[in-house]
Amino acid sequence: MEKPFSNKMKPIGGYLELQFLSGQEYYPHLTRLNNGRNALEYILKVKKYTMAYIPYFICGVILEPLKKLRIPYEFYTIDDKLDPILDFIVGPTECFLYTNYFGLKQDTVLSLSRQYQNLIIDNSQAFFSNPLDKIDTFYSCRKFFGVPDGAYLHTPSPTKLKYEKDHSFNRISHLTKSIDLGIESGYQDFLDNNKALSNQPILKMSNLTQKILQGIDYKECKYRRDSNFMYLHDFLVKYNDFTFDVSSINGALGYPFVHSSSLIRAKLLEKRIYIPIYWPNVFDWTTKKMYENYLSAHLMCLPIDHRYTHTDMKRMINVLKKLL
Known part of the structure; x- marks a missing residue:
């Protein structure tokens, strides 16, 4: 892939670019990453967990960082309220992942935060639920807004990982096609984009995704x-x-x-x-x-x-x- 122009001096002139509203992101102080599963990978790397408990009822991509880091995992079940059935013990070097289902389970999140230190909250379905101070939490932006990728991460860990910036220009065709041709016309591109996000390294959120997120009401x-x-x-x-x-x-x-x-x-x-x-x-x-x-x-x-x-x-x- 051709690299962007490396000269740091701001260009003047040339063709007009896409124009976005200038505003503020919903979580301007959180760590910006390229996708939700990599936000989980970031947490697992920083905390050096040796085992993870995850719900059966969760997207399969959640296994990607666990397999990449060779961290063993066990499934747990949920009840008809989507609350975890707590028939397991989380060890000091193990973590417990819970999904804030549909953004309706914040009370459960609060309850679990009082019981578990090694709790990780998956807020990919709960964008508007603010993270708790001492609880690792991650968000997936494309579940809620028209962006090609992007995630936010809240972690109380003082350890910071270094990583390069992502580029999203080649993963936006489903969004532009939907404007001109209708939502169905971009569906295959949407599926292709999902595949392209698999097994990506941890990267910073792209400039394009951040620009879009800054213009949302x-x-x-x-x-x-x-x-x-x-x-x-x-x-x-x-x-x-x-x-x-x-x-x-x-x-x-x-x-x-x-x-x-x-x-x-x-x-x-x-x-x-x-x-x-x-x-x-x-x-x-x-x-x-x-x-x-x-x-x-x-x-x-x-x-x-x-x-x-x-x-x-x-x-x-x-x-x-x-x-x-």
Whole structure:
């Protein structure tokens, strides 16, 4: 790959570049990295953990840094509230990873922080949940915003690792295609980008990703998520097999809807309503008797993000009414 021009003197003239709004990131004081799994790798390297406890219900890419560093791991189970079943003991050189599912589990995060010193919080689904002072925490930006990559890391460790800066210009085609040609046209590029992020070294967040993140209206994004969440909840609460404290919503990733029907996801797809599976790897890790297996098959994270209004939520509800 051709290296960027090395002269540090600011150029004057030439073609006009993309223009971004100039503002502040949501977490300007956190460490900026290239992706969430590398933020976890950073923690594991700094803390020199010899063992990790991770939930069955988690994205398979979380194993990447563990395998890279040859750190053994054990899975643990969660209950129907998505709380960990604590039937294991975390040793002094071991760590316990918990995911703040859909940004709804901050109370559990607080409780666990009082019990475990070697706790790592995965806030990749909880961008708007602030990190706790003494708890290692990482975020994945592309789960919430239109960026090609990027992560934030909060760690109380005084040890600092040195690393080079990432470049994202070759991983943004799915975002630009979606503007000109529609979201479906960029889907293959999106999948290719996911593959390109595998087995990357720890790098600083790219200038491009940081520029985009500096131009986001975070207050509006969070408001829209909360408003859309409650709009869906008012209708779906009586059909939802997953119960949660509504007062805990804080810019949630999506609306987690659990239902025994296996037809809903396909019917939504027919109406161009796209629902991800969290997560296909869980089927390989679990048996059909396990709750995590059921969740992966029947939990639908309904989209509520800043792109959508109550009109879009009503459209989704109208489709669901015919299925419930």
